[in-house]
Amino acid sequence: MMCERVAGPGDGPAVEKLRRARLALMGLGEDGARIGPGMFDAGVVSFAHGEGVRRPFPGAIRNAVAALRDAEAAPIENYMFLKRFPDLEAEIAQSFRRIAVPDIYARNVVLDAGSTRLMVAALGLMTRGGAEVVTSPGFYHPLAGWCGYLDRALHVLPTTRTCAYKLRAQELRDWLTRTRPATPPLLVLFNPTMTGAVYTQDEMNALGEVLVEADMLAIEDALFAGSEYDADATGGRLAASSAGERCLTVAGASKLHCLANLRIGWGCGPDWLTDALQDYVTSSAASIPHVAKAAALGALRAPEAFVRRNVEECRQRIALVCELVHGLDARLRAATRMNAPMVTIGHEVAAGHSVLLEFPCLVGHEPPGGGDVRDGADLTRLFLHEARVAFAPAVSHGFDGPRVRANVASIGTNLTYGASRLWENCADEDWGEEQERSFDAGFAQARELISSTFAERIEPALFRLLDQPAESARPLPRRPSPAAIAAGQGAAL
The missing domain is CATH 3.90.1150 (Aspartate Aminotransferase, domain 1)
Known part of the structure; x- marks a missing residue:
């Protein structure tokens, strides 16, 4: 059949x-x-x-409505996937800086129709068929499906309650020593996790050392970054560790900014990675509706x-x-x-x-x-x-x-x-x-x-x-x- x-x-x-x-x-x-x-x-x-x-913030809604009516700057009948939106990219870069991503990576912005699409694209570009992906409890549940469809084996490394189930550097190092993967696996880390644990910069620095030692790449999902209950206690970032050149940081507008239905997400990282991702997004997704970009700009400019x-x-x-x-x-x-x-x-x-x-x-x-x-x-x-x-x-x-x-x-x-x-x-x-x-x-x-x-x-x-x-x-x-x-x-x- x-x-x-x-x-x-x-x-x-x-x-x-x-x-x-x-x-x-x-x-x-x-x-x-x-x-x-x-x-x-x-x-x-x-x-x-x-x-x-x-x-979402009222300014985001007003921006979206205005974009639908703007025949000059955002014509609905035209493709706009080759046209940059500098104001939005500048706001996104600033939002990455606020969560402690170094400027050298924060300014290299790539967008897609939701953080899910961006992460699936990154998984495909940063690994090859049959490659292995590692994560820890508290990951976003569709990760298993993404890996399954892309033929990437997903390993959920055991962690402990005493550290809120966060992945420790020694646990990753021990797994690498025990399994000896044929090619360097990809680390996909969620920070904060889906159950609200937050990594410190010291923890990220230790993980970054392992990534460099093992020649690994990484994706850090920072969708909940900025939602820390202590406003002065920003979580650590892999991009700020010694592995920054190996890491894609992903965020978006769905949670903190309440724009889940408009499907827009963004990432940043070294230019060798974001350039490849941008080319892939342009070739495959064709476009993020300008109305979503306009709404995201309004949301990022909220008080x-x-x-x-x-x-x-x-x-x-x-x-x-x-x-x-x-x-x-x-x-x-x-x-x-x-x-x-x-x-x-x-x-x-x-x-x-x-x-x-x-x-x-x-x-x-x-x-x-x-x-x-x-x-x-x-x-x-x-x-x-x-x-x-x-x-x-x-x-x-x-x-x-x-x-x-x-x-x-x-x-x-x-x-x-x-x-x-x-x-x-x-x-x-x-x-x-x-x-x-x-x-x-x-x-x-x-x-x-x-x-x-x-x-x-x-x-x-x-x-x-x-x-x-x-x-x-x-x-x-x-x-x-x-x-x-x-x-x-x-x-x-």
Whole structure:
């Protein structure tokens, strides 16, 4: 049959874990048959979506609308992929400098239709078929699929909780000594990680030494750089280590700047690499719509207060989830008379919008579709079935065992739409405390949705699964229905 000529991603444990995670989120069993609700279904509260915490800065929206109407500078009927946009490239270069990328690399900017496309292009250019790629837990889950389709073996190196699962230089050196790869592998590092760990410059310097010793190249995904909760504690950069000449740094507008739907990402690095990438992008993708570039320019020129409020809101929500988990763990221990942790936080979160949750109390329970709870895919099915709550299976991020990732940014985003639209026709220079205060109510409602989801869905489900009487749980205050508050959530993992 002709369909058999079309090859899917290659086999491998990381690809299989990604497949299982996606089936679970869609409410499907291991055989692909529907067995329960999925993350997009009505009434499901989703901690698996991965967009911005509110609409983008009003200046970004105004720029996009103006670009659609600008027949002189941005004609819709014309290709524009050979035309540079110097103002945007200058802002991107400055954004790289702010996250500690040296100027010699920050000024070499390359753009593509999303950071995903840029990283896939870089994977193809920086390796050859059959090459090996190494990463550590906390990676962006599609990396497994990218490597599978490109015939690159992905190795997720084991790390420890004591260092928030970050990759240490000695762990990479030990793996290289043990496996002796035929050609230098490619390191793909996420900093901050998808669960909010941040590398220091000392840690990056140590990794850089190993890269130079082993003649390796590297891609550093810095999409969450700038989302550190401590504004004065910028994470380290591989580009600032001795391996800077070997490294591509990637970022974009989807998370910090809330432009996920417009698909624009950017990278920087040594000119030998960015020149090759730019040629590839021009030859393959043809163009990023100018409307996306115009919106990105407006987002990058947003007042610092707008971006820091996004970060602060995520920090508050992560702190709230940690508080809720600690209380839930205490009540479960009291009810079951167990001393061992029942629900825990995987590691301290220093940046971003997600937290790693561990549920050792559910090991061995039967998820929908049969079998035992082994990992995050099974846990995701269990919570969708029992509580209509979606978590991202941490198994697709490299974390084995009963772990899920809870993303808090996209919870109740629609609750801030009224405030956003109020200011989208105002000039940027008018942005200040009055504008930010108008978001207070929507953000507070979103945090209330998180609290009520834990109290009214997650906690009762856990008590049922552990065969504990409902009265063992805390009394539930009367609140608006989480489903009613959640209506209209976003749509991308």
